[in-house]
Amino acid sequence: MKARTFWLVFAHEARVLIADRTLPLVLTLFALLIGYAITNGIVEIRARDAAVASILTKQNERNARNIDQLQRINAGIETPAPFSNAADPANVGGGLGGRFAYVPTSALAPMAFGQSDMIPNYYQVTYRSRVNFMYDSEIENPWNLLSGRFDVAFVIVYLLPLFIFAMSYNLLSAEREQGTLRMLLSQPLTLTKLVLAKVSIRAGTILTCAILIPVAALLIFRPETRDAVSLVQLAAWAVLVCAYGLFWFAVAVIANAFSRSSAANALVLVGSWVVLVLIVPVLLNLAVSVASPAPSRTELATQTRLITVDGLRRYQKLFSADYRYSDKPDLLLPKDGRFEVQSRPKAAFMLQRDVEADIQKLLDRFDAQLEGQQSLVDRWGVISPAIIVHEGLAALAGNGSQRYLHFQRQVATFHATWKQFFEPRILESRAMTEADFAAMPTWKWQEETLRRQLSDLSVRAIQILALVLVVAGIGFWRLKKSSAV
Amino acid sequence: MIRLIAQREFTEFVRDGRLLWAGGIMLLLIVTALGVGWQRQSHLHAERHAAQHLDYEDWLKQDERHPHDAAHQGMHVFKPEPPLSIIDPGIGPYVGSTIWLQAHRQSEVKFRPAQDATGLQRFGTFSAAWLVQILAPLLIIVFGFNAFAGERELGTLRQLMSLGVSSRALLWGKALALAMGIGVLLVPGVVVAAAAVVIESEPGRLLDSALRFLMLGLAYAVYLAITVFVVLAVSARASSSRVALISLLALWIVGVLLAPRVMSDLSRHVYPSPSRTEFASDLSTDLKSEHDKAWREQFGVSTGWGPDLPLSKWGVALQVNDHVGYGVLDRHFGALWDTFEKQQRMQEWAGLLIPVLAVRSLSMGLSGTDFVQHRDFSVAAERQRRVVQDIMSHDLIDHADPLGDRHFAYQADKELWAKVPPFDYQTPSLAVVLRHHWSGFAILSAVLAAAVALALLFVPRRLPL
Numbered sequence: 001m002k003a004r005t006f007w008l009v010f011a012h013e014a015r016v017l018i019a020d021r022t023l024p025l026v027l028t029l030f031a032l033l034i035g036y037a038i039t040n041g042i043v044e045i046r047a048r049d050a051a052v053a054s055i056l057t058k059q060n061e062r063n064a065r066n067i068d069q070l071q072r073i074n075a076g077i078e079t080p081a082p083f084s085n086a087a088d089p090a091n092v093g094g095g096l097g098g099r100f101a102y103v104p105t106s107a108l109a110p111m112a113f114g115q116s117d118m119i120p121n122y123y124q125v126t127y128r129s130r131v132n133f134m135y136d137s138e139i140e141n142p143w144n145l146l147s148g149r150f151d152v153a154f155v156i157v158y159l160l161p162l163f164i165f166a167m168s169y170n171l172l173s174a175e176r177e178q179g180t181l182r183m184l185l186s187q188p189l190t191l192t193k194l195v196l197a198k199v200s201i202r203a204g205t206i207l208t209c210a211i212l213i214p215v216a217a218l219l220i221f222r223p224e225t226r227d228a229v230s231l232v233q234l235a236a237w238a239v240l241v242c243a244y245g246l247f248w249f250a251v252a253v254i255a256n257a258f259s260r261s262s263a264a265n266a267l268v269l270v271g272s273w274v275v276l277v278l279i280v281p282v283l284l285n286l287a288v289s290v291a292s293p294a295p296s297r298t299e300l301a302t303q304t305r306l307i308t309v310d311g312l313r314r315y316q317k318l319f320s321a322d323y324r325y326s327d328k329p330d331l332l333l334p335k336d337g338r339f340e341v342q343s344r345p346k347a348a349f350m351l352q353r354d355v356e357a358d359i360q361k362l363l364d365r366f367d368a369q370l371e372g373q374q375s376l377v378d379r380w381g382v383i384s385p386a387i388i389v390h391e392g393l394a395a396l397a398g399n400g401s402q403r404y405l406h407f408q409r410q411v412a413t414f415h416a417t418w419k420q421f422f423e424p425r426i427l428e429s430r431a432m433t434e435a436d437f438a439a440m441p442t443w444k445w446q447e448e449t450l451r452r453q454l455s456d457l458s459v460r461a462i463q464i465l466a467l468v469l470v471v472a473g474i475g476f477w478r479l480k481k482s483s484a485v
Numbered sequence: 486m487i488r489l490i491a492q493r494e495f496t497e498f499v500r501d502g503r504l505l506w507a508g509g510i511m512l513l514l515i516v517t518a519l520g521v522g523w524q525r526q527s528h529l530h531a532e533r534h535a536a537q538h539l540d541y542e543d544w545l546k547q548d549e550r551h552p553h554d555a556a557h558q559g560m561h562v563f564k565p566e567p568p569l570s571i572i573d574p575g576i577g578p579y580v581g582s583t584i585w586l587q588a589h590r591q592s593e594v595k596f597r598p599a600q601d602a603t604g605l606q607r608f609g610t611f612s613a614a615w616l617v618q619i620l621a622p623l624l625i626i627v628f629g630f631n632a633f634a635g636e637r638e639l640g641t642l643r644q645l646m647s648l649g650v651s652s653r654a655l656l657w658g659k660a661l662a663l664a665m666g667i668g669v670l671l672v673p674g675v676v677v678a679a680a681a682v683v684i685e686s687e688p689g690r691l692l693d694s695a696l697r698f699l700m701l702g703l704a705y706a707v708y709l710a711i712t713v714f715v716v717l718a719v720s721a722r723a724s725s726s727r728v729a730l731i732s733l734l735a736l737w738i739v740g741v742l743l744a745p746r747v748m749s750d751l752s753r754h755v756y757p758s759p760s761r762t763e764f765a766s767d768l769s770t771d772l773k774s775e776h777d778k779a780w781r782e783q784f785g786v787s788t789g790w791g792p793d794l795p796l797s798k799w800g801v802a803l804q805v806n807d808h809v810g811y812g813v814l815d816r817h818f819g820a821l822w823d824t825f826e827k828q829q830r831m832q833e834w835a836g837l838l839i840p841v842l843a844v845r846s847l848s849m850g851l852s853g854t855d856f857v858q859h860r861d862f863s864v865a866a867e868r869q870r871r872v873v874q875d876i877m878s879h880d881l882i883d884h885a886d887p888l889g890d891r892h893f894a895y896q897a898d899k900e901l902w903a904k905v906p907p908f909d910y911q912t913p914s915l916a917v918v919l920r921h922h923w924s925g926f927a928i929l930s931a932v933l934a935a936a937v938a939l940a941l942l943f944v945p946r947r948l949p950l
Contacts, residue, residue: 040750051760058766081788115604118579118597120761135595139761141825142576143832143856145599147749148607154746162738166731263727267627270734271507274623279514281608282615286521294601298529298536301561301583301596309543309558312550319554322893325792332792344893370601377603387605394604401604 005189009197017201022167027209030163037152038214041110042221048109048121052102055122059100066097067437079332082325082342087334087431090127090345092440093422098126101414101443103407106398107230108237110222111214112153114399118145125415125443127349127422129356130363131304134408152214153393156241157386158277160210161248165269167202168252170262171195177262191479195256199249207245211238229450236457237396243464244389248273250468253475257482280384284377292372295365307358311351318347334431341429349426353419367405374401382463392460395453402456406448417441486650490658491665498628498666507627508670511620515674518613522571523681530685533563533582541907549896552877553803559587560873562866562908564594567853568685568694572678572701573614575854578606584863586870588877589807591814594863613674614848617705618841619741621667622712626733628666629716632659633944634726642948652948656717656940663713675702693915700915701851707929708844714936722943744839745832752828758821768817772810779809796892800881807874814867822860829856836928843932847925850918857921861913869908876904 017023066086072078073087085091102122109116117140123133148154172195175181184194215234218225225234251272255265312319321343325331331340381387394400418441424430498504540561547555564582581594599606609615633655636642645655679698686694716733723729759767780786783805786793794802829846836843849855884895 047760051762055762081791083790115607118599122762135600137581137593137595137597137600139758139764139821141753141758141828141856142579142859143825143829144749144753145579146576146610147745150746150750158742159738261727263631263730266727266730266734270623274620278609278619281605282611285602285605285608286611288605289602294598296532297583297596297598297601298532298563301563301585302536302539305540305543305558305561305585309547312554312558313548316548316550320551320893320896322796322891329792366601370603373603377605386608390608391604 005187006193006197009189009194010201013198013201017167023205026163026167027205030159030206031209031213033159034152034155034210034213035217037150037155038110038217040149041113041151042217044113045105045109045222048116049105052104052122055100055102063097063437066092067434070432070434070437073333079329082323082332085332087339088341088345089339089422089425089430089432089436090341090349092432092436093127093349093418093426094345095124095126097440098124099414099418099441099443101125101411102445103398103403104445106396106403107222107224107227108218108233108397109399110218110397111151111237112393112397112399113149113151114153114394114397115401115404116399117149119404123411125411125418127352127419127426129352129359130412130415131300131355131359132352134411153390153397156210156244156393157390160206160241160245161273161277162270163206164202164245164248165252165266165273167206168199168249169255169266169269171198171252172256173260173262173265176259192476195253195476195479199253203245203249207242210245211241232450232454233396236454236461237393239461240389240392240396240457240464243461243468244385246468247385247464247471250472250475254471254478257475257478259482276384277386281387281390284380284383284387288373288376288380291376292369294369295362300359300362300366303362304355304359307355308351310358311354314354315347315351318343318350337431337433338429339431341426346426349423353423356419367408370401370405374405382467385464385467388460388463392457395456403448407445410446414441414443486654487658487661490650490655491661494632494659494662495665498662503628504666504669507624508666511616511624512670512673514620515613515616515671516677518611518616519571519674519677519681522574522612523677523685525574526566526568526571526681527685529566529582530568533565536561537563537908544905545899545902547899547902549898551893551895552880552897552901553588553893555897555902556588556873556877559585560869560908561585562869562910564859564862565910565912567858567912568682569697569701569852570854571681571685572612573848573852573854574610574612575614575849575852576856576859577854578602578610580856580859584866586866586873588874590810591818591867591870594859594866613678614845614852617671618708618845618848621671621709622741622841623737624670625663625667625709625712625716626730626737629659629663629713630720630730630733631726632663632717633721633948634723634729635720638726646948652944652946653941655948656721656944659717660710660713660940663716664710667709667713696915697851697853697918701848704844704847704851704926704929707926707933708840711840711929711933711936714933714940718936718940718943721940721948740839741841744835745842745845748832748835748839748842749828752831755831756824756827758824758828764817764821768813771813771817775809775813776806779805797886799892800878800883800885803881804875804878807871807878811871818863818867822856822863825856826860833925834928836925837932840929840932843925843928847922847929850922850925853912853918858913858918861917862910865910866908873905876901 014023069078069080070086073080073085080086083091084096086096091097100122116138118138120138125133170177172181172191175184185191215238218234224230252269255268260268323342323344331342333339377387377391381391391400395402421439421441425432425436544555544558544560547558562584566577566582570577578599579597581596583596584594585592609619631638633642636645646652682694682698683691715736719733719736720726720729723732776789777787780789780802784794784798784802789806790799790802832842833846836846846855850857880897880901881892881895884897886892886895
């Protein structure tokens with residue numbers, strides 16, 4: 001019998017919401033926005049995939065050309081130019097053969113752009129020091145970076161709460177204002193049950209819409225999402241979105257539990273949204289940057305230069321030795337497995353190596369600083385569900401800060417391996433062989449483990465659900481106590 | 486009469502606590518933002534100024550060495566942080582501040598602060614400009630949504646009319662009250678900001694800063710006035726204060742939150758910018774073909790830097806190479822930056838419908854933190870790089886080895902280093918800024934006129950009761 005009254009209210013509420021056009025209007029608008037966002041995401045990620053594919057194609061062509069050239073040189077058919085010589089390890093270890101290290105897009109990448117429009121998704125790794133290539137950035141209009149992107153994460157974090165408010169700011173206050181609340185409560189129906197039924201129909205429809213549309217779009221247009229791991233991720237995504245939605249419904253319940261006017265409720269709700277979604281994250285960002293400040297980039301620039309100057313002085317002799325190709329063109333050809341690497345490229349290699357070693361400590365400080373900030377955000381993010389979800393969605397999409405740090409650490413390792421491979425060849429003047437080309441370090445991306453991702457996510461989900469329980473608890477307690485009629 | 490109305494209305498803001506609570510928070514936020522901005526600006530400015538100075542000293546102190554190696558050591562140039570960035574850091578977090586001017590290639594301005602920040606950075610940058618652009622309109626909505634609708638519900642509107650108060654006087658009085666309400670909250674901020682700007686300005690450019698500050702104030706005043714009249718118009722038209730509030734909140738959300746992102750997508754769609762791969766590969770291809778052509782024409786050789794060219798010619802070759810490169814670099818970077826500017830211009834004109842876009846662009850421009858001024862710095866830095874390059878190549882040509890087989894053996898001394906002037910960068914003057922941003926003022930004025938007209942239309946002489 002009790003369950004029946006719930007469904008009675010539920011069905012009645014559904015009919016009313018459809019009849020007064022609230023539900024169709026809100027849902028259509030929301031569907032349009034989230035549909036636009038996911039389309040945006042899919043298009044963008046396709047372009048990113050295509051860009052990576054094109055650099056890989058170019059890299060493979062380049063490699064084939066290099067091997068081809070080497071064969072011709074060895075066969076005595078070609079005398080190469082000094083700075084594009086496949087037999088010269090200094091050339092191949094530099095720009096001629098440098099390999100791309102890239103971070104592949106995750107299955108859920110179209111859901112949130114995260115940091116991907118700012119931090120590069122690939123680097124060309126050569127023997128040049130990391131300071132020279134790690135601080136490149138993706139080409140994007142800074143004005144647009146400032147505006148932010150219209151992705152699914154934006155719709156969820158910013159807009160979903162507002163749509164929830166639009167549906168429920170006058171959950172009870174409207175009934176009260178129309179005088180129907182008294183009538184309703186004269187029936188065998190508690191206020192709690194009434195509110196639960198009202199929230200259920202609203203939450204059920206809008207959250208279904210919020211989850212179903214992006215998930216369906218991904219399953220149809222992004223085949224990568226159909227494997228088991230991605231399905232688990234999609235499920236985790238849905239849990240996060242649901243928890244976030246429920247939080248805002250709970251806030252709406254609290255607002256309605258006080259017998260204030262609909263207008264006052266709307267004001268209070270928007271106020272809470274402004275504080276939690278707009279102000280708190282920006283203030284936390286500020287607090288975090290004060291608590292764990294970035295070392296000075298100006299200092300880094302100055303240090304880099306000083307170290308470079310030092311190196312230039314150290315290898316002065318090598319740098320002032322001339323190329324001797326003009327009188328001895330034979331120097332451009334390998335001989336008995338040896339290739340005489342000229343003094344200047346040798347010096348350049350050693351200079352870059354030393355700069356790297358000396359600047360390492362400073363670079364480590366930057367990495368440590370960013371990790372410090374991130375852990376502060378993870379710890380304190382709980383003060384706003386918007387932060388938890390924003391970070392969580394970016395992480396699930398594989399575009400969060402953590403994954404980029406993970407990527408940059410792998411690039412550093414790959415870079416070290418690369419230099420190790422070329423160091424003896426350059427310094428001992430060993431000619432490149434075909435076997436070398438086969439044995440050259442290749443980039444292999446190591447994905448973060450699913451387990452780590454899920455444990456990270458479950459922490460977030462638990463944080464939000466705890467918030468939901470607290471807020472909803474207060475709301476319903478207040479409803480029970482109040483004479484809200 | 487208008488003053489009386491404004492006074493009564495203002496008293497109501499004070500008495501019902503709206504001014505104290507909503508306004509108090511706003512006031513606190515603005516003053517904090519200015520304090521943080523001030524600290525950041527003065528720190529960055531001092532640090533970069535010192536680094537710039539040190540850098541040039543190191544350049545002069547170089548030992549005897551080959552000029553091309555000196556060019557490889559290069560110079561760092563640092564973008565000065567303008568005093569008004571205390572109020573509006575603009576695109577600052579998303580562009581770098583440092584360029585290493587080295588041989589061969591134009592480099593990017595590096596070290597974007599946002600790259601040293603977590604994902605939270607993307608929620609926005611905490612600054613006075615952000616607060617006034619985003620939150621001040623909300624505050625005006627909170628103060629003004631029931632201006633007419635509330636009086637109508639209470640029945641006081643009928644009474645007022647029966648007293649012979651003209652509806653227009655009511656409109657102006659209420660507008661004045663809203664202006665006073667928001668003004669009271671902004672005054673402390675304005676005072677702090679003015680002090681900061683005066684203290685941080687270089688003495689020679691005080692007038693420039695002061696004028697920029699005044700215009701900035703004017704721009705924001707127009708922006709807030711637009712909000713005031715839109716709020717009053719909606720409040721007069723709405724059937725109830727609830728409807729007024731909901732419509733205004735919807736307008737606010739679309740105006741400050743939704744539309745800027747949609748417009749940014751749209752502008753990218755209309756004027757697509759290349760990805761980094763495309764840009765780099767197009768640039769390299771063009772450079773290579775132009776270089777090859779120059780080598781063929783000048784030296785009759787098919788490949789650059791090959792054994793066919795005697796080392797004594799390398800100085801000339803360096804110069805030829807560089808000069809061919811300049812044109813290609815200008816073309817490619819110019820096209821990219823033009824695209825950015827077109828994207829922004831399109832969004833600025835969208836300010837006719839979404840005023841926040843117009844005021845944002847204008848505010849950055851006046852604060853010296855917009856793209857135009859960033860570009861000006863990048864161009865100046867590249868010019869400096871070319872000065873260095875040209876002086877070095879010239880010297881190499883003058884000292885080309887008569888034996889024909891030496892190039893790097895030559896070493897220049899301190900006299901040559903001193904020929905390179907220090908990088909003395911002057912940020913663009915207000916006149917340059919206005920040339921780019923007059924449209925912002927025009928757009929905001931047009932929108933204000935439209936908002937006033939709307940308010941007059943919705944508050945006719947015979948107000949519906």
